[in-house]
Amino acid sequence: MKAAHLIYIPGLRLKFQGHEYCANKVRSDRFLPTKDNKRMKEIDQLVRDSINSIINKRIVAMEAGEASHDDLLGILLDSNYKEIKHHGNSNFGLSIEEVIEECKLFYFAGQETTGNMLVWTMILLGQHLEWQTRAREEVLHVFKDKAPDVEGLSHLKVMNIIFNEVLRLYSPVALIRRQIHHESKLGNLTLPAGTIIQINTLILHHDKDMWGEDVNEFNPRRFSEGVSKVINGKVYLPFGSGPRICIGQNFAILEAKMALVMILQRFCFKLSPSYLHAPHLMPALQPQFEAHLILRKL
Numbered sequence: 001m002k003a004a005h006l007i008y009i010p011g012l013r014l015k016f017q018g019h020e021y022c023a024n025k026v027r028s029d030r031f032l033p034t035k036d037n038k039r040m041k042e043i044d045q046l047v048r049d050s051i052n053s054i055i056n057k058r059i060v061a062m063e064a065g066e067a068s069h070d071d072l073l074g075i076l077l078d079s080n081y082k083e084i085k086h087h088g089n090s091n092f093g094l095s096i097e098e099v100i101e102e103c104k105l106f107y108f109a110g111q112e113t114t115g116n117m118l119v120w121t122m123i124l125l126g127q128h129l130e131w132q133t134r135a136r137e138e139v140l141h142v143f144k145d146k147a148p149d150v151e152g153l154s155h156l157k158v159m160n161i162i163f164n165e166v167l168r169l170y171s172p173v174a175l176i177r178r179q180i181h182h183e184s185k186l187g188n189l190t191l192p193a194g195t196i197i198q199i200n201t202l203i204l205h206h207d208k209d210m211w212g213e214d215v216n217e218f219n220p221r222r223f224s225e226g227v228s229k230v231i232n233g234k235v236y237l238p239f240g241s242g243p244r245i246c247i248g249q250n251f252a253i254l255e256a257k258m259a260l261v262m263i264l265q266r267f268c269f270k271l272s273p274s275y276l277h278a279p280h281l282m283p284a285l286q287p288q289f290e291a292h293l294i295l296r297k298l
């Protein structure tokens, strides 16, 4: 908590940090029939019902022998169906509850994060017009006015370093948690089983000792040599690390590149004077008062 107050992150509202550090209190209240809890339950039920009805339609179609859909739910249901068939009973494979949870996880983990990364990119390119011009020049050089394809996206070096710097300054996922299952040693500390360790990536990505005096500036050039060269001795964890590293990171970058290419081909944009800079964790890091941008058709 003390560290959070020592690091200056432009515009970050510490009020949020208060919320975050009160997480345990919020958790112990979550069974009370408060207005917010009731609303949360309603939304949860709506999401479940909606996913359930999609699953049921898919199961009926699969049982009728229709080809499975080429998407995540199709793959999950297909492999589940084969597993159950192979073992001859439904104790194998995922339960419908588990399939619903997987769908929720992928939707929420993938949508909020990538969406907010794109929003911060637009904000920063709306402020740093020289980088917007460089990104557009590269896009027009690679694609002209054609629709982007995967092969071409892999040639976008300027866009890569822009995304790396956006993810450093405004990591959509700011907190990474791990729970220790066995008593473990960390330096001089002995941590009992059950301890939750929390890494605040925003603090680490804004550490002057690691990143230098221009730590708070938008400077994609720092990633020119590639991420592995830059992070030597620094901590850079926009997608986490280790066995639980974000499973969707390559997909997220591909998706974001695709969207930004199409925007840069059609529009130039700048930040509106009405924009108020207030990064806010909700739970992904997003601009609290929205991203006011002025777009002009090219």
Ligand code: HEM
Binding pocket: 105, 106, 109, 110, 111, 113, 114, 117, 171, 172, 173, 176, 177, 237, 238, 239, 240, 241, 242, 243, 244, 245, 246, 247, 248, 249, 251, 252
């Ligand atoms: C800019 C976009 C994204 C960011 C910044 C991001 C970041 C993260 C982070 C920090 C974690 C935790 C990693 C850890 O604990 O070490 C995570 C986990 C995860 N992400 Fe992403 N993510 C993004 C996009 C996506 C997308 C597009 C998908 C799916 C389509 C996705 C699916 C997941 C899943 C399923 C997990 C849990 C993995 C596990 O626990 O094994 N993410 N992500």
